[in-house]
Amino acid sequence: xxxxxxxxxxxxxxxxxxxxxxxxxxxxxAAAAQSVGxxxxxxxxxxxxxxxxxxxxxxxxxxxxxxxxxxxxxIVTNSGIEGxxxxxxxxxxxxxxxxxxxxxxxxxxxxxxxxxxxTTGMKGPAGFDAAQPxxxxxxxxxxxxxxxSGTAFGGPAIAGSGLSTRGGGSWPNYYxxxxxxxxxxxxxxxVNRPIYKILSGGTPTKDKLMAYASSQHLPTVEDYVPDxxxxxxxxxxxxxxxxxxxxxxxxxxxxxxxxxxEEIRQVRKVVGDxxxxxxxxxxxxxxxxxxxxxxxxxxxxxxxxxxxxxxxDQEGLIQLCAALNLPIHVGEFIYSIADFAEYxxxxxxxxxxxxxxxVGGISGAMRVGLLADAHGLECTPHNWGNVPDxxxxxxxxLALPNAYWFEMPFPAxxxxxxxxxxxxxxxxxxxVHAPTEPGLGYPIDHDILxxxxxxxxx
Amino acid sequence: xxxxxxxxGLGVLADxxxxxxxxxxxxxxxxxxxxxxxxxxxxxxxxxxHxxxxxxxxxxxIVTESGIEGxxxxxxxxxxxxxxxxxxPTLVGKSVVDLLPALTSTSGMSGSYGFNGQLxxxxxxxxxxxxxFHRPPxxxxxxxxxxxxxxxxxxxxxxxxxxxxxxxxxxxxxxxxxxxxVNRPIYKLLSGGCGAAKDKIVAYxxxxxxxxIEDYAPEVVRAKxxxxxxxxxxxxxxxxxxGSxxxxxxxxxEEIRQVRQAAGDxFMxxxxxxxxxxxxxxxxxxxxxxxxxxxxxxxxxxxxDMDGLIExxxxxxxxxHVGEFLYSISDFAEYxxxxxxxxxxxxxxxVGGISGSMRVGLLADAFGLECTPHNWGNPLDxxxxxxxxLALPNAAWFEAPxxxxxxxxxxFNYKFRPxxxxxIHAPTEPGLGYPIDRAALxxxxKRIDR
Numbered sequence: 069x070x071x072x073x074x075x076x077x078x079x080x081x082x083x084x085x086x087x088x089x090x091x092x093x094x095x096x097x098a099a100a101a102q103s104v105g106x107x108x109x110x111x112x113x114x115x116x117x118x119x120x121x122x123x124x125x126x127x128x129x130x131x132x133x134x135x136x137x138x139x140x141x142x143i144v145t146n147s148g149i150e151g152x153x154x155x156x157x158x159x160x161x162x163x164x165x166x167x168x169x170x171x172x173x174x175x176x177x178x179x180x181x182x183x184x185x186x187t188t189g190m191k192g193p194a195g196f197d198a199a200q201p202x203x204x205x206x207x208x209x210x211x212x213x214x215x216x217s218g219t220a221f222g223g224p225a226i227a228g229s230g231l232s233t234r235g236g237g238s239w240p241n242y243y244x245x246x247x248x249x250x251x252x253x254x255x256x257x258x259v260n261r262p263i264y265k266i267l268s269g270g271t272p273t274k275d276k277l278m279a280y281a282s283s284q285h286l287p288t289v290e291d292y293v294p295d296x297x298x299x300x301x302x303x304x305x306x307x308x309x310x311x312x313x314x315x316x317x318x319x320x321x322x323x324x325x326x327x328x329x330e331e332i333r334q335v336r337k338v339v340g341d342x343x344x345x346x347x348x349x350x351x352x353x354x355x356x357x358x359x360x361x362x363x364x365x366x367x368x369x370x371x372x373x374x375x376x377x378x379x380x381d382q383e384g385l386i387q388l389c390a391a392l393n394l395p396i397h398v399g400e401f402i403y404s405i406a407d408f409a410e411y412x413x414x415x416x417x418x419x420x421x422x423x424x425x426x427v428g429g430i431s432g433a434m435r436v437g438l439l440a441d442a443h444g445l446e447c448t449p450h451n452w453g454n455v456p457d458x459x460x461x462x463x464x465x466l467a468l469p470n471a472y473w474f475e476m477p478f479p480a481x482x483x484x485x486x487x488x489x490x491x492x493x494x495x496x497x498x499x500v501h502a503p504t505e506p507g508l509g510y511p512i513d514h515d516i517l518x519x520x521x522x523x524x525x526x
Numbered sequence: 527x528x529x530x531x532x533x534x535g536l537g538v539l540a541d542x543x544x545x546x547x548x549x550x551x552x553x554x555x556x557x558x559x560x561x562x563x564x565x566x567x568x569x570x571x572x573x574x575x576h577x578x579x580x581x582x583x584x585x586x587x588i589v590t591e592s593g594i595e596g597x598x599x600x601x602x603x604x605x606x607x608x609x610x611x612x613x614x615p616t617l618v619g620k621s622v623v624d625l626l627p628a629l630t631s632t633s634g635m636s637g638s639y640g641f642n643g644q645l646x647x648x649x650x651x652x653x654x655x656x657x658x659f660h661r662p663p664x665x666x667x668x669x670x671x672x673x674x675x676x677x678x679x680x681x682x683x684x685x686x687x688x689x690x691x692x693x694x695x696x697x698x699x700x701x702x703x704x705x706x707x708v709n710r711p712i713y714k715l716l717s718g719g720c721g722a723a724k725d726k727i728v729a730y731x732x733x734x735x736x737x738x739i740e741d742y743a744p745e746v747v748r749a750k751x752x753x754x755x756x757x758x759x760x761x762x763x764x765x766x767x768x769g770s771x772x773x774x775x776x777x778x779x780e781e782i783r784q785v786r787q788a789a790g791d792x793f794m795x796x797x798x799x800x801x802x803x804x805x806x807x808x809x810x811x812x813x814x815x816x817x818x819x820x821x822x823x824x825x826x827x828x829x830x831d832m833d834g835l836i837e838x839x840x841x842x843x844x845x846x847h848v849g850e851f852l853y854s855i856s857d858f859a860e861y862x863x864x865x866x867x868x869x870x871x872x873x874x875x876x877v878g879g880i881s882g883s884m885r886v887g888l889l890a891d892a893f894g895l896e897c898t899p900h901n902w903g904n905p906l907d908x909x910x911x912x913x914x915x916l917a918l919p920n921a922a923w924f925e926a927p928x929x930x931x932x933x934x935x936x937x938f939n940y941k942f943r944p945x946x947x948x949x950i951h952a953p954t955e956p957g958l959g960y961p962i963d964r965a966a967l968x969x970x971x972k973r974i975d976r
Binding site: 178180182183259261266405412431435439441 | 623624625626627708710714715718855856858859862863881885888889891892893894
């Protein structure tokens with residue numbers, strides 16, 4: 069539409085005088101609903117009625133995350149909508165129910181979401197804010213209670229949070245992160261949409277994502293070539309090495325990073341030049357080892373180098389980002405939005421990595437992803453765990469404009485859970501398709517869950 | 527809905543009112559139908575009304591199938607001609623649930639390895655490149671909601687366009703609708719579990735641009751007497767009442783001195799020349815502001831002079847507030863990471879409405895920076911920025927155009943005034959929170975464009 073056309077249309081519209089008033093309020097269905105006490109302005113009642121935990125027997129499954137305890141949390145609203153998430157995807161989160169009962173029951177999801185409790189904790193520059201109904205906490209004080217860390221929902225650092233922060237505001241702890249996911253599940257069900265469609269709003273979303281096979285930490289150097297070839301034959305277009313002990317199947321011990329370099333070379337050789345490869349030693353190198361490995365990755369056209377050294381060594385990361393060509397993915401071990409901001413500002417990362425459980429759930433993950441997006445950086449949430457863990461990160465990836473990859477733990481069967489009807493698998497082109505069911509989008513098979521449930525804690 | 531199988535839901539579903547509602551097509555587990563049924567514009571006669579911005583009397587309206595109406599006025603920053611022509615094909619038939627948040631300003635990235643060249647579904651080039659300059663329509667810059675080419679006129683450094691003024695106005699209306707749908711003032715929705723939502727904010731009186739140096743000192747005394755706890759100078763031509771012409775910035779410095787003297791040492795003062803100075807003038811004025819303990823220096827030089835801003839931020843002690851003339855989230859990110867501002871300022875109309883403003887505010891928050899949205903215009907303009915200030919953990923001020931009567935409006939009964947302690951109190955009505963006086967609106971409505 070050209071602007072002159074639009075102007076003409078605008079003036080033409082002025083010809084017809086229309087009656088003022090709220091004609092739409094006279095809509096018959098709405099009027100009928102009103103007469104029976106359901107006002108058109110009513111939501112389903114999203115007040116939380118009950119929280120409980122299904123304790124499920126998972127003794128026979130292969131756990132990707134060791135703390136996974138078989139606890140499936142449940143938040144149920146007055147209107148009967150249930151949201152779920154599993155505990156132990158990152159942290160054992162003992163005592164969730166004891167935390168949840170006083171903090172959640174009786175509150176509305178409308179008021180609790182988004183759980184943006186990780187903030188600077190600022191309280192107003194000129195002191196006037198001291199009169200506000202919350203304690204004067206100091207702008208950047210360590211352990212301050214105040215906005216972001218002192219509400220009923222975003223409670224102060226409490227038992228079991230275990231998160232480090234540099235005084236930039238605590239993330240919601242693992243308790244709230246789990247609750248956040250379950251509440252997004254509820255909200256999606258309340259409006260009958262998969263979560264990613266709500267998160268993305270006016271931004272068009274993807275409906276599928278390219279997957280990469282993400283290896284286990286395999287014992288020997290020689291284990292990786294067959295693993296990568298198997299992934300390729302299954303239709304994957306990419307493969308990420310999680311290096312293991314870095315030792316040959318036979319022979320004397322060698323330095324791990326030397327063994328890893330051999331893995332890197334062997335894998336590139338067998339998959340060919342056009343296959344996407346990545347390397348993720350999960351913070352296992354020193355600076356020197358990381359630089360040596362990184363140069364080999366550059367040589368062999370690896371697509372990224374993830375968590376090369378410990379995340380707390382910000383100077384080392386800045387050095388690596390400056391010296392290496394391939395992007396450094398960092399962020400799984402960052403627990404405060406303020407730290408993400410600093411790492412970005414100081415070029416201590418090239419791509420922002422995140423684990424939703426560590427950053428307050430879906431609300432916090434979106435905030436991290438959009439912070440990266442503002443800086444023109446990609447964001448690659450991990451996917452590593454069971455069905456709801458994979459699902460929640462998938463929604464974040466689908467919604468973020470700057471996320472492109474789906475991490476598929478390899479083999480994919482490791483993420484399957486009997487009480488979910490769906491399994492995450494790639495199509496013939498290597499894509500994973502978005503769910504169409506509302507909320508997290510992967511319905512629980514309640515018959516099977518019932519059979520596996522040892523007890524329900526309330 | 528599938529979820530009604532949840533055991534706890536059975537009791538509620540048996541509720542007779544809900545059952546009755548069900549029989550007329552409203553299911554108990556459903557949102558009110560937030561599909562947009564109609565968009566229209568009330569064209570009002572504002573003769574005799576002094577508009578602080580370019581308001582021409584157009585009150586836009588978005589109405590849902592469930593009969594919830596959201597409103598905003600056009601012309602708070604940009605006249606936005608042809609809003610209705612844009613809105614009809616863009617909004618009608620879509621749900622507010624799908625359109626919010628209007629996060630259309632993104633990096634516009636399209637995938638680093640080419641695999642997602644096909645992700646948008648439509649046939650097209652398989653590989654569009656990760657950071658190519660001219661991107662095809664796609665995520666972030668080509669959606670139905672983000673109509674980049676029509677009337678946008680916003681500058682960007684290829685970091686993704688903000689939704690234009692059309693979309694920004696619609697965004698505000700839709701938040702108004704969403705607030706009404708869930709029966710809460712917007713700021714309560716925005717702040718979520720943050721709990722940082724304030725329920726009142728200290729106001730500062732914000733002057734208009736006056737003719738003479740001598741106009742300012744009496745005004746700050748009046749504002750102080752009215753209960754305001756702060757005062758911001760918008761300098762004018764910087765001339766004395768009489769006498770020969772002097773350099774404007776020299777005149778402004780005299781205003782700055784006179785106002786501090788009249789207001790006393792403990793009164794909060796700020797200075798906002800709206801990009802009027804060059805680097806040298808800004809440095810001179812800034813040093814005086816430092817000496818006289820002014821609280822901030824806003825838009826000292828043109829916003830596009832990033833190096834100049836970096837220099838001023840480094841040299842001056844008081845914080846520089848910058849951002850009213852930034853139109854892309856990428857620019858905000860750059861200004862922040864390069865130290866070209868100390869406090870992020872924003873105008874919601876320029877950054878995609880409420881959705882975009884929250885994104886800017888939370889970006890600043892991540893860096894430990896304050897955010898000071900402006901308030902400047904009619905009650906709806908003031909209201910929308912007030913919700914942002916109430917919701918953001920890092921916003922602490924309400925800008926009250928001075929005298930406050932300048933913001934009063936023919937069809938709003940509410941008048942923004944500070945209480946005895948200088949605070950403006952949060953609205954309690956849902957949505958934007960300041961109901962339109964329908965009888966007054968009807969009286970001055972010339973026609974309704976549909």
